Amino acid sequence: MTVNPSGWRPAAPESADKQAAETVTVTGNRALMLEEPLIFELDRGETTGVDLPEVENSGARLGGLERNRPIGLPGLSEPEAVRHYTRLSRQNYAIDLGLFPLGSCTMKHNPRLNEKVARMPGFADVHPLQPQETVQGALQVINELAHWLLDLTGMQAVAMSPKAGAHGELCGLLCIRSALEARGDARSIVLVPESAHGTNPATAAFAGYRVESIPANKAGRVDFEALKARLREDVAAVMITNPNTCGLFEPDMKAISDAVHAAGAFVYCDGANFNAIVGKVRPGDLGIDAMHINLHKTFSTPHGGGGPGSGPVVLSAALAPFAPLPFVEKKGDELVLVEEETSGEHHASSFGRMTAFHGQMGMFTRALAYILSHGADGLRQVAEDSVLNANYVLRSLEDVLDAPFAQSGPCMHEAIFSDRGFAGGVSTLDLAKALIDEGFHPMTMYFPLVVHGAMLVEPTETESKAALDQFIAAMRSIAARAKSGDESLKAAPVFAPRRRLDETLAARKPVLVYREPEQAKAAE
Amino acid sequence: MTVNPSGWRPAAPESADKQAAETVTVTGNRALMLEEPLIFELDRGETTGVDLPEVENSGARLGGLERNRPIGLPGLSEPEAVRHYTRLSRQNYAIDLGLFPLGSCTMKHNPRLNEKVARMPGFADVHPLQPQETVQGALQVINELAHWLLDLTGMQAVAMSPKAGAHGELCGLLCIRSALEARGDARSIVLVPESAHGTNPATAAFAGYRVESIPANKAGRVDFEALKARLREDVAAVMITNPNTCGLFEPDMKAISDAVHAAGAFVYCDGANFNAIVGKVRPGDLGIDAMHINLHKTFSTPHGGGGPGSGPVVLSAALAPFAPLPFVEKKGDELVLVEEETSGEHHASSFGRMTAFHGQMGMFTRALAYILSHGADGLRQVAEDSVLNANYVLRSLEDVLDAPFAQSGPCMHEAIFSDRGFAGGVSTLDLAKALIDEGFHPMTMYFPLVVHGAMLVEPTETESKAALDQFIAAMRSIAARAKSGDESLKAAPVFAPRRRLDETLAARKPVLVYREPEQAKAAE
Amino acid sequence: MRYLPLSDPDRSAMLAAIGATSIDDLFVDVPKEARLDGLIEGLPLHASELAVERHMTALSRKNMVAGEVPFFLGCGAYRHHVPASVDHIIQRGEFLTSYTPYQPEIAQGTLQVLFEFQTQVARLYGCDIANASMYDGSTACWEAIQMAGRITRRNRAILSSGLHPHYVSVARTMARFTGDTLETADPELDAETDADRLIAAIDEDTSCVVVQYPDILGRIADLGPIAEAAHARGALLVAVVTEPVALGLIRAPGEMGADIVVGEGQSIGVGLQFGGPYVGLFACAEKFVRQMPGRLAGETVDAEGKRGFVLTLSTREQHIRREKATSNICTSSVLCALAFTAHLTLLGEKGLRQLASLNHARACAAAERLAAIPGVSLINDSFFNEFTLRLPVEARPAVHAMVEKGVLGGVSLGRLYPGVKALENGLVVAVTETVTDEDVDALEAALREVCA
Amino acid sequence: MRYLPLSDPDRSAMLAAIGATSIDDLFVDVPKEARLDGLIEGLPLHASELAVERHMTALSRKNMVAGEVPFFLGCGAYRHHVPASVDHIIQRGEFLTSYTPYQPEIAQGTLQVLFEFQTQVARLYGCDIANASMYDGSTACWEAIQMAGRITRRNRAILSSGLHPHYVSVARTMARFTGDTLETADPELDAETDADRLIAAIDEDTSCVVVQYPDILGRIADLGPIAEAAHARGALLVAVVTEPVALGLIRAPGEMGADIVVGEGQSIGVGLQFGGPYVGLFACAEKFVRQMPGRLAGETVDAEGKRGFVLTLSTREQHIRREKATSNICTSSVLCALAFTAHLTLLGEKGLRQLASLNHARACAAAERLAAIPGVSLINDSFFNEFTLRLPVEARPAVHAMVEKGVLGGVSLGRLYPGVKALENGLVVAVTETVTDEDVDALEAALREVCA
Numbered sequence A, B: 001m002t003v004n005p006s007g008w009r010p011a012a013p014e015s016a017d018k019q020a021a022e023t024v025t026v027t028g029n030r031a032l033m034l035e036e037p038l039i040f041e042l043d044r045g046e047t048t049g050v051d052l053p054e055v056e057n058s059g060a061r062l063g064g065l066e067r068n069r070p071i072g073l074p075g076l077s078e079p080e081a082v083r084h085y086t087r088l089s090r091q092n093y094a095i096d097l098g099l100f101p102l103g104s105c106t107m108k109h110n111p112r113l114n115e116k117v118a119r120m121p122g123f124a125d126v127h128p129l130q131p132q133e134t135v136q137g138a139l140q141v142i143n144e145l146a147h148w149l150l151d152l153t154g155m156q157a158v159a160m161s162p163k164a165g166a167h168g169e170l171c172g173l174l175c176i177r178s179a180l181e182a183r184g185d186a187r188s189i190v191l192v193p194e195s196a197h198g199t200n201p202a203t204a205a206f207a208g209y210r211v212e213s214i215p216a217n218k219a220g221r222v223d224f225e226a227l228k229a230r231l232r233e234d235v236a237a238v239m240i241t242n243p244n245t246c247g248l249f250e251p252d253m254k255a256i257s258d259a260v261h262a263a264g265a266f267v268y269c270d271g272a273n274f275n276a277i278v279g280k281v282r283p284g285d286l287g288i289d290a291m292h293i294n295l296h297k298t299f300s301t302p303h304g305g306g307g308p309g310s311g312p313v314v315l316s317a318a319l320a321p322f323a324p325l326p327f328v329e330k331k332g333d334e335l336v337l338v339e340e341e342t343s344g345e346h347h348a349s350s351f352g353r354m355t356a357f358h359g360q361m362g363m364f365t366r367a368l369a370y371i372l373s374h375g376a377d378g379l380r381q382v383a384e385d386s387v388l389n390a391n392y393v394l395r396s397l398e399d400v401l402d403a404p405f406a407q408s409g410p411c412m413h414e415a416i417f418s419d420r421g422f423a424g425g426v427s428t429l430d431l432a433k434a435l436i437d438e439g440f441h442p443m444t445m446y447f448p449l450v451v452h453g454a455m456l457v458e459p460t461e462t463e464s465k466a467a468l469d470q471f472i473a474a475m476r477s478i479a480a481r482a483k484s485g486d487e488s489l490k491a492a493p494v495f496a497p498r499r500r501l502d503e504t505l506a507a508r509k510p511v512l513v514y515r516e517p518e519q520a521k522a523a524e
Numbered sequence C, D: 001m002r003y004l005p006l007s008d009p010d011r012s013a014m015l016a017a018i019g020a021t022s023i024d025d026l027f028v029d030v031p032k033e034a035r036l037d038g039l040i041e042g043l044p045l046h047a048s049e050l051a052v053e054r055h056m057t058a059l060s061r062k063n064m065v066a067g068e069v070p071f072f073l074g075c076g077a078y079r080h081h082v083p084a085s086v087d088h089i090i091q092r093g094e095f096l097t098s099y100t101p102y103q104p105e106i107a108q109g110t111l112q113v114l115f116e117f118q119t120q121v122a123r124l125y126g127c128d129i130a131n132a133s134m135y136d137g138s139t140a141c142w143e144a145i146q147m148a149g150r151i152t153r154r155n156r157a158i159l160s161s162g163l164h165p166h167y168v169s170v171a172r173t174m175a176r177f178t179g180d181t182l183e184t185a186d187p188e189l190d191a192e193t194d195a196d197r198l199i200a201a202i203d204e205d206t207s208c209v210v211v212q213y214p215d216i217l218g219r220i221a222d223l224g225p226i227a228e229a230a231h232a233r234g235a236l237l238v239a240v241v242t243e244p245v246a247l248g249l250i251r252a253p254g255e256m257g258a259d260i261v262v263g264e265g266q267s268i269g270v271g272l273q274f275g276g277p278y279v280g281l282f283a284c285a286e287k288f289v290r291q292m293p294g295r296l297a298g299e300t301v302d303a304e305g306k307r308g309f310v311l312t313l314s315t316r317e318q319h320i321r322r323e324k325a326t327s328n329i330c331t332s333s334v335l336c337a338l339a340f341t342a343h344l345t346l347l348g349e350k351g352l353r354q355l356a357s358l359n360h361a362r363a364c365a366a367a368e369r370l371a372a373i374p375g376v377s378l379i380n381d382s383f384f385n386e387f388t389l390r391l392p393v394e395a396r397p398a399v400h401a402m403v404e405k406g407v408l409g410g411v412s413l414g415r416l417y418p419g420v421k422a423l424e425n426g427l428v429v430a431v432t433e434t435v436t437d438e439d440v441d442a443l444e445a446a447l448r449e450v451c452a
């Protein structure tokens, strides 16, 4: 595949685009790039996209609380609604459109088989409180997935109910805190590396802990010495991301775990980057006590523009007894869902319930279908290809972009670059926006904080070499412009549905809901 | 809704678009407008998007005809394939994106319920040759739909197997020819109005008839006098489209039918425009003998970029005996599919089979779901709204565009305009291409042939007033430019994935299949 | 392997370009002893789509499908008809396979949807503003309690006995670790809600009162008096709504003085899915915006002055504020929010009112018939589409017995409040527009038998 | 009415703008007596989505679903596993709800897909070029006979007895009206195909010989000799392929000298659907392009020199040539062509070969087991995934008897050739990758019983 598939030499400004520049449409549309109003602007009062009877609630038994004023909900007929959302969807970038190298987010292909499976009536149309004899298949899905997660991580138990990674972190820390309390050893500090994802410190605080941070060393790893020095008896846990947020493996992981345990604390591992090592390394062999797995990353449940996700947490033997309710247990050839009621008998020390019902079933079915499709061999290949792709990007760009840790050896599934060498005030942000014009989603920007103007590139294993080569060509061209201080980068993107948006304005005068013009006026 | 929903005043050329004009991407992409190579260019040999075992066909029983050379089929992994087709899809315009006023094509909203219904395993996963006791539900769908079509048209019988409108025309003409032959009266001529759709004369020829054309009168209707004059005993049938292709109702229809019958010939009605009169007029009351119904127009089965369609044909009592096989018949409370075998008993005079199996079942389920959703009241409203929308467009544009028949009264579901008054060599084509930039699909151009530079606008009933107002505003602005001979119209479209394409080149040196560069060279 | 585009030649070429001799060169940082040289034992290898589909189909067939039997379960998850177009919309690849909208120039689709969603939720709840979704109702409920604590700088919350027991459990779990005090109680099989108890319990340390509306037994109580009492003592009223369809017919909590309104959005657009994923709704008064958890989409303009949307006020959030964030939530439930907003847009004011009326009418009719069964009584004076019956027998075995007859007859309070004798005979029955007269016949017959 | 955006206020406003007082003013051209003032009697009124879905579900449940029983039917429609992504792709609104690509600047998606499809079909069939699809295999077959007539200016076609009887019927129907002569014959339950009869029958008036490959009984014969004999007398060879998957394993008709190759594309990507919609494939030698029916997508460049695609050579078609067109076809089967090309792209050369091998291997194994049943014999020497058994009893009742045992055991020749005694005991059995060993066990057991 050529870098420029249409087989056409970049048009000279005077041609085509010149005419485009001089063309103004009365609709504001530009052919297939269509402007779309808000549903509130489309609304015409009593329109609806459903056909329901008008029933008289004569004998209403609403406790005298009938509505006495309209809600103010717009309604659209079905044709208008389908068009509204279809048009809006076209203003989004997505994996289905191209490379989405958002570091730390593992934006990989989402197989459609998994969507089909999740919609089987036996999974999609089942109530969480149906008697257990009527949901044995659902419980079996949870059980099979749990076993895969345990085998892949080499851990002792798994809590399936957490609803996302951050919720899983909370689950892990609550297990740790419960274990400490159980031995009457209240500790108040959780250590978190500077490079950690924001959810780590936020979760520690949410769980009632104070947070202290551990510095990183030159090689982008946890400064083991500094960590050891801080391991006093007030430390409840250390949260480590491995592979870490610089896309590097923590080679001292086992030693760190031992040191932490020696100090009477626990090791929480942020498993968001499990994709790099699945089938290659078992976290259980590294001495960790708890780790969440983002099914919406490693196991490909669609991210959906911001969730839903799912964050099962694998646990060590030391933490297993404290796992939250509910969980699935095998009793003979029947599966039982252990809830509050039975916790007495089965699970005295569980720290309790984290969410209503039993977790993200719709994600479990997708993840299980994904895992069964890959199998043990496929998953190992996933890790290898994701690491191969990242290193290919790293080595193809290190001569034009500063790669702070490139010397220290290969990266795992992510390649990280800094803005060193950019001239004329061109920033990481400018480069990212120029990538948009080239038809790519930008990489993660300015994270982790330990690298200046960080650009964290995670291609994932579902990108072809051709796609990577095209991305690399685009990056090389933009990097060259950045180093030459090319002012025009500041204008990017120019081809997207919107130019750069004024975030300061948005935060200074927050407009979070639509108000009809009249009201809006009044509000001012 | 404002005409320009983004609430922004048309940007002056020097701003935004200027920068766009000066930006050239190395990928050829423009943000969300992505260039996509051919599968043959993406191919890398043995890649596949399925996981199948390599089985050894040791004991192969292929009659010694094993393949001895590769086919040359490219293969893509699933992520690449999904991306390939998703990217390509984004280069299409569609009803889901906006107004698609393609006259004569009835591009209305396609309800997703119908897609869901067609995919129910009981319909989608049933073999056409299953024993009849195992497909009673499928036969019932055909039967229920048939009854609706008969009630809506006031006719005596319906042939369900034709695969599209043109196939339905063929079915109708073959019934007519069989009826004539049955009475030993071979006739050789079919009369077709000048304004008829191309399939009418083509079908007549395909059925072995000679075609003569009937002129239209000033009012855009069939010239009844001229027709009567030509009704000699060599005339087998007259094909009339009603409402006709100028979007006008033929007021003399009944009189025409009577005259045709008096001359011993039959009346075929092209029902492509049934949408304008469904529930308002029964063609059976107008004396027609056969009419096809495009389920993919009036009854909203998706057009799919060029089919599949379905063209059931309703028949008068005179033609009913000659209907093709197979058909469904009620025997007690069982439904039977009458095929060749039983034609002897049931249907001695059937002209035979038009297609393998029993017709477009997948379209029947969709059309039936559509009809049941609308009901008798909804379908009548469909006709009224489609006619209302067309007349609204007609009256909103007649002051800026020449509307040849506007004086003679209202139109039906289509408004027709001519290029009269366009200056500086600006053509209907130029106007159509400018509409593309405004975010609309062009209307039907240069058809029917009886209007110079015809523009046939069919909004359909599934367009909102807001959508029509926006379309009208765009049309008024372009019409004004066309009359002022604005040269820039010739450059349109400028915002579409492609500028105007060289159709002459395509026809002069046809390239109909991909050839690897080497071969292509060799071929020259 | 169908999901992996790299061919072996690709891999070799790329290794060569990298200057590695084998893939293991790229895993050098992993200590040898931690590296697995082979496949993990005892796990199956990759499988064809057909094989996987067969396996999953077999599992799915082991469940009783709600749509295929007379079905009356509710208690926080409701079965409503979702238009087919909603599922089509959420399967658009541009929505399904995009990330949180960090790059607004190419995420206006998701951002505008969220802005519309926030507005709909705020209006439905009768509040000024709403956020871009939480995990679900139960976690949103705890976040609301926390938020009330931040606002009032108090840490004693009073939970209504009508609050869904799972929501109570979640709060209880968290409170143990945050040191908040929670006042809780089990409900009573009684037409009266515990408004008086709540009002009486409010004191100067009270951060908030948490009331579900309609409550777990289906009862509907005026929130006005509770709001007044709370405000009088500087406490907030947190209202929880598990069945948003009810708000098509009854007054919005915000109108009655609730300061924070949270709830479950599942019943509009999302479907049952054995309990997840669902979508948490979170709304409040504008003055509290900076204490709010979760994402917020806001309106702004682009470099050309065109209206556009961005994620805003992120200084509240973990990725900026880290341990000082208002919550640790990151990924929430945007795709479910899309399903919710799309369904609600299809309903509109009129459709939601009609849907709510239809639900209530059917529930009233069913309640009358069931209450007429000898020994069975209806405890509710008021309800929307869900009510509680007192049976002459223990409800939990009754539910199992009805399963034998192919009827999913409701949720027993024994399942929700194990060991609470006083509630043992309570059966909560939900009746939505998806319930047919034949379904009610079947339930009535089954219930008669098990109660006989 | 959910599909109609106009509100009553809209309607009044628009009528006013038009200057009409009522909607009837717009129907003045319809003679009063032909106008219906009210609703058509006896038809139901509009219904909710839930109600319609219930009705259609009830109808669908009255059919026996192929995927839920041991299933062995073929004869022109085959059950293969279609990847889920194919259905996702064809449901993209931009493909599903677009029209024939008359405006190429905003239809490049469909046009490139068709160009890719044409290339795949041409290569699969071993021909130079292919068109953008026909209705189905049977109508494509007649179009091929007509095209051969135009090319040779002769009107006598010789049809192989191995040609699908429905295809023969369609040709027979049309020939009656076009005055073409057709030589046809019923097949014999014999391993030998009728190649010799065909060759013997070719004369100077023969426009073409039409041969199905593999044929209706599953037999595979070399087309080379027939092609030579035809060409020797200035006639063309038209090959018909009803199971394209076979071409993953056996030689392409074009390679063996076929001038026109047509067939059914259903078995790749489309699914059974009770017989339609399917997709007709049509390929031929480049020199015949101007005699071809149907749409053709061709490559060209746009005003900037970028590669693009358009519909081309439309001077062959009805909308330009009217009565002189090569065919009357307009709407064809593009969405099914998309499903076909997408599935074939997922398979690729390797996947198609594997799929074909798997089909053949399973069919061989099944044939052996079934032929071992006392009284049952296999007539085929050669076959791909479909073969014919001679039963000791009439096959048609046997098929019905097997249905009683929940097995869809094959297609009886009695169904396809009613009244032809010599074929009465013939049962055509298809075995694809979707057939499990358990399915074969079930068929064997059922067949044993009905043959006993």
Ligand SMILES: Cc1ncc(COP(=O)(O)O)c(C=O)c1O
Residues within 6 Å of the ligand: A104, A105, A164, A165, A166, A167, A197, A199, A200, A241, A245, A270, A272, A273, A294, A309, A310, A311, C329, C330, C331
């Ligand atoms: C390293 C890391 N940790 C934790 C998280 C939080 O996971 P979630 O967004 O599922 O809550 C993420 C995801 O953004 C992450 O990248």
Ligand SMILES: Cc1ncc(COP(=O)(O)O)c(C=O)c1O
Residues within 6 Å of the ligand: B104, B105, B164, B165, B166, B167, B197, B199, B200, B241, B245, B270, B272, B273, B294, B309, B310, B311, D329, D330, D331
């Ligand atoms: C007036 C008219 N007649 C006949 C046809 C042919 O119908 P089809 O394309 O379904 O064969 C059409 C559709 O294009 C048409 O518009």
